[in-house]
Structure formats: C-alpha cells, structure tokens
Amino acid sequence: MSTDLPPPYTQFTAPPIWEPHFIDLSKHSSTVLRKPLDPPPDCFSTPSPLRVKSNDFPPFRIPCAGNQLADGFRILYPSGLLEKHGIQQADWTRFLEDLGISARLAGQGLSAVGSRVPITGLPVRGIFGTRATGAAYDSQFIRSPRDEVQTLITVWNQSAFERRKLRISLQIKGGVDNRAAYELLVESL
16 A cells, blocks of 8 residues: 555646736827816716626726826726726726826826916015015915826716726835836726
8 A cells, every 4th residue: 555645636726817808099099188077078977877787897907107197097998898887988098098187287286176276476575576486375285196196086986987886996006116106996896
C-alpha cells in the first residue's frame, strides 16, 4: 500500500476578473468648449425604462486619462450594459466629457455646478494704487477640482443614474510611483 496522498479533487484557481466589452470613443470625443449642464443633458428629462433589472452586472471601473482630474476620463462605453438602463452612448460620452471640463474649470477658479462669480480685479484707492484681486476673500469659495467633479457626479446620479438603478462614484487609486490617479466606479443598484 502506498503512503502517497491522492491529488486534490480540484486545483484552486482564482476566478477570472470580469470586464465589460468597452467601445473606446476617446478619439470621437468633442473638443468643443461648453459649460457642463448647460443645457441639461437629454437623459435628465427622458423617462426611465419601465423595467430595469437590479444588480444585473458587477461593478466596473473607468480610468482617468492621466494622473489629474483635469486630464479627464477615458471615453469608454460599456457595450450592452448601460442601454438596458436607458443610458445611450451620447449621454455617457457627455457625462465623461463634462467631468473633465468641470475639473479644468475648477482649476481656473470657476464652477460648472455652482453659481460663483469669477475673480476680477477691484480698483483700490490709497497708497497702493494697483488693482487688488480680492483673492483672500474669494479663495474661501473656490472648490478643488476633486470637489467640483464629485459635485457634478452627484448631480448626474440624482438626475439620471439612480432612477435607472445605476450609481457612479469617484475613487482614488494608488499609482505605482505614489502618485494618486482617479477612476470612476460604476455600479448597478
């Protein structure tokens, strides 16, 4: 009789990582300068599909095009997933483009979501005789690009995605050289 143990019944292998089939629309992305949410996207006012399945796909991620939010996000459309929820290619492309535009505007001290007046010079009388920018006062109201993008994601979630059983969230992922990069997490609710 042999003292060798029989081989295990199954070999342990990690399950494959699920990824949707993406259509890369980055080269077709619009470079037209526009304000996000002006006019509001069509999907804000179109009705949701009558029957939308809950949890019909695992979460997936859309990477940032660079290490900063101002670089925007790659325009990747998950074919066959978002159509069931009533989100068309044009809506998704606009959403991703608006995030990049919003981050670039925030870097200039402007808001795509709020109603802030841009910083302008004020005439000053007295010994200084130059124009003061009012930066000490206005700096309290300026949002970072991350805050601005997060606010825009919240508007899209409340106006279009959540009633279609989707949620988008902004996440920071650690980079190889300790520089943070961003990604969007897309979930089916």
